Amino acid sequence: MPEGPSLVILRELAEPFAGKTIAHASGNSKTIHLDELDGQPLLGVASWGKHFLLRLADRSLRIHFLLFGSYRINERKDAIPRLQLTFDDGDELNFYACSVKEIGEDLDAEYDWRGDVMNDAWDAALARKKLRAQPGMLVCDALLEQDIFAGVGNIIKNEVLFRIRVHPLSTIGALPAPKLRALVEEARQYSFDFLKWKKEFTLKAHWLAHAKKTCPRCHVPLHKAYLGKTQRRSFFCPLCQKQYGGNDGLSSPDNTHHEETA
Structure with a gap:
């Protein structure tokens, strides 16, 4: 997509x-x-x-x-x-x-153009307000919620969470304020990086987590799991991406299917 x-x-x-x-x-x-x-x-x-x-x-x-x-x-x-x-x-x-x-x-x-991460009218404060209104939402679902982050898809989701070192099963309400701000800021920043690399035909060369097997920071196998309500693929590092709130390990209330490594 x-x-x-x-x-x-x-x-x-x-x-x-x-x-x-x-x-x-x-x-x-x-x-x-x-x-x-x-x-x-x-x-x-x-x-x-x-x-x-x-x-x-x-x-x-x-x-x-x-x-x-x-x-x-x-x-x-x-x-x-x-x-x-x-x-x-x-x-x-x-x-x-x-x-x-x-x-x-x-x-x-x-x-509402304020909800489009690529639009000049993008409103980061509005995005944070919408996120805070759903404290139980998993971050892997939040980034794919088009009413909050219009334009963000699965690639951007995985790369943003890797950049900010947040586990995809973290809940919005458990994120410290700096991490919530980083989530919103990186959703937009990575989208523009994506645009630049797509035009250069180098997008895949810049992936750090999406569809990758090894964490470039920790040099350990990345986990691949089908997480959240959308059951979209998540690629994440079990060491450097911290889980805030939510359930321990890879379990989730959405009957999440997972695989241990990519």
Whole structure:
């Protein structure tokens, strides 16, 4: 599933389409009125978290890439697109295996930009307030909560927790204030590092914990476990990532499945 920085890249690539007119819309989407898109000007593009947004005159289109979605700009895959937009100059935007939904044209009414870790309007104090309101939440779940950290995905989650030396089964309410602040600050900082490395095609080379086998600090095997309510993969060091609150060891109230090493 693409994380927020990847949606920023798509947004930047699609920005030159703003001002063009949709000549024809097609695809196998059953959730939007394709025939009503023909002749509409594309007023702008935006991203919020993991959502890519196309703003038209009377509506906006929200595209979520789910687990296996993809896009092509001015080229096509050997597959039927969920949505294909052909513009008046012949340029194309093609979206595959994704969710497409019509929403209101006023994106400011649809989204709170303060919750997007990549947005200029990001509000760290608001994120801390939302976290403090859920003291029993596991940090591995909190970082994936899109209402708090829109755009953060599993890679960012694992790398942030490794950076700040916090065990994924720690609870929000048990975190010391400096660790809570670090959690929020690093969620944003790592997202921008992710963006930089993604553009350089060096992202994986910078991973310290995600999908790794050995802790680069302690030189011991990393643990891999499917943790929290989402059961997403967590990679963490049993020595340098401290658990604050929660249950001891790798057990959790969410029937967590775990493996001892990566």
